[in-house]
Amino acid sequence: MAEPSEATDAAQAPRGLSRRGLLGLAGAGLAGLGVGVAGDRAALAATAAATGTKAAGAYAFYGTHQAGIVTPAQDRLHFAAFDMSPGSSRDDLIELLKDWTVASAAMTAGRDIGDFGAAGGPYDAPPEDTGEALGLPASGLTITVGFGPTLFQATDGTDRFGLAHNRPAELTTLPHFPGDLLEEARSGGDLCIQACANDPQVAVHAIRNLSRIAFGRAAIRWSQLGFGRTSSTSTSQATARNLFGFKDGTANVMAEEPGAAAEHVWVQPGEGPAWLAGGSYLVARRIRMTIETWDRSILSEQEAVIGRTKGEGAPLSGGTEFTEPDFALAGRSGPLIGPHAHMRLAHPDQNHGIRLLRRGYNFVDGNDELGRLAAGLFFISFQRSPEQFITVQQNLAGHDALNEYIRHVGSALFAVPPGVRPGSFLGAPLFAP
């Protein structure tokens, strides 16, 4: 196969993994396998990617918007940020996005990304699919891809992929917030993939295989597993609890709210570069919780910090979980929901009506040397503009009583392209001539 030109490549529908993608599976050491084998496997991959069937519990991969945003939040997460490999080209990037499209369409439909030899596949080649999800249903898998600021312009100013003119003005590194203790190795990235599913093996399988396909073109910069969703994104879901033991995401943007997604989540036509219309912005923040300290604080302190009761999740101004808070209602010594309560500072009423679609996950990544669990919240939010997050986070970072118990240690911002039309590929409008 000749090197494709940008124009024809962008217009062409991917029908299977690229030759590069297939050879990537074998690694540099086996690149001599030859085109004959790669051709056979490309055909197999194309078959696997045909969108004829639909597994139980599968969300459509193709559509106006990418799945995994207003989709009812699944239970488990594997998130990975990638950097493009040194020396990789614009064509490499396009080819990678096409390969990710083919593989994502297959996996979200409950299929493996290719044959692995069970029925006549090539026995003398590495299996196309790693196999650990074989026999498992789609499990609600969604794969959501985003583009980081450095994809458009490297930190040294280099325009590696000819995309600098297409960078949305708002897609820059998030500002430093008071208290930020960010680790470079847990922040940023050229690309991201959010894989959510109701079975962690399915989410892990997705990131592993997409990472494998990227071999030689992009590599994981950082990654995060999340075991428990902390936000509902649909009124059909019960509110879940974070590791502080409180219900989280009660006032989240819900898929069923008429107009809410258009107002708060989806970039509208004319708001930035044309390629991003129908897309969104993804903010990821790794928030470590000092849960041992929290666990030793008294209940009244915990509830005052959050601004809600722990059991019911009702605002301290009264009612039940879904009662609107009354921020003016006074108790014996000031408002019942204090001026530094997390819920007050995060609430749309205190932020010019700003709302975010939160989609975070609890994590525990082992323990530290003192035996304390390395636990926290992997915060994810989707918004029409990064300014929404920045406004709310500036409010929280400066005043939130919860800051005593948390540390923001990772941060990233990605522009999430719109959904993929059948026959096209992830982010295709970005590369339109």
Next chain:
Amino acid sequence: MAEPSEATDAAQAPRGLSRRGLLGLAGAGLAGLGVGVAGDRAALAATAAATGTKAAGAYAFYGTHQAGIVTPAQDRLHFAAFDMSPGSSRDDLIELLKDWTVASAAMTAGRDIGDFGAAGGPYDAPPEDTGEALGLPASGLTITVGFGPTLFQATDGTDRFGLAHNRPAELTTLPHFPGDLLEEARSGGDLCIQACANDPQVAVHAIRNLSRIAFGRAAIRWSQLGFGRTSSTSTSQATARNLFGFKDGTANVMAEEPGAAAEHVWVQPGEGPAWLAGGSYLVARRIRMTIETWDRSILSEQEAVIGRTKGEGAPLSGGTEFTEPDFALAGRSGPLIGPHAHMRLAHPDQNHGIRLLRRGYNFVDGNDELGRLAAGLFFISFQRSPEQFITVQQNLAGHDALNEYIRHVGSALFAVPPGVRPGSFLGAPLFAP
């Protein structure tokens, strides 16, 4: 409450968290709260621990054997090894085990370990339960506790808890196996807790709260989350796949096999110290898989290494997954199941009939600096004698073709006391006068 003597203490049934356990919840800084509050909360904890009700999906905590061994393997794991705190006494250890008994009985029944203020609980004290599992069902939670060699005799020979004469002769550090690359910080431990559940939030909640109760008496030495079970322990379960993409645990000891648990899993009366009869030995091995290298090996190599087909999981000698392998059946160049095939070397026929009850989990703990997933198998096996594991592992460590793709980086051995009789506590027979 006066310091209890050993004899009365061992005989006495725990009715709630000890005063020490309750104060542990508050931490040293709040220890001045006073006995009044602690008394109230002890009463609440006792109420919560009453075994009247049973949540859906709950396994009995009390019984002849501890749960979490022949129990059908749940989907998720949080495992923690603990060290007793410097200066802690035999009474501290007994009290801790009683507190863990009370809390474990509550949590496995789907209850929180105490009140957290929702209905009249103390508002000016730290909540007894951390709260993140509130509203979640029992989710099949089992808690299985084990005793490490160092609990009986410290590495410097000190008999810290007056238990040296009770140490089973077989309970020592496992021997060094060829290829072992063990990390001290991921090995050993005075105590262990295996928490398995079908909801990871429930398993994490259990370890977190048991660790919190231990404050000042024991602290986590190392811990491991597992997201996918790799072994079935019941014929009612489908065989799951490990991260090499192969079915694992096909020939496992199954709960339904008449006599198999007695023959292979449970320590029989007269085999060691009396306190261990009805117990077992738990081996934990953290096995890192170099999955990127594995993924680039060709299918025929992968199947030859394992000795089974990847899709069906059938022995290379033919048949289906559950067909008995024919180790003598020859192909064109030697036996179809080669001399170094993992399945041959691990098979009871090649190990004097030895079998283990395997109960391992897949893990992914982020990624390394090169973007490779830090993935592997957290191997857990239960056996009547450590010699069973040692024999099989010596066979594998010396000859297994799979060794090219794995590294054993963590290791621990624990004696698992028998089940708890209602009114008694975990490991009580060990402390009998």
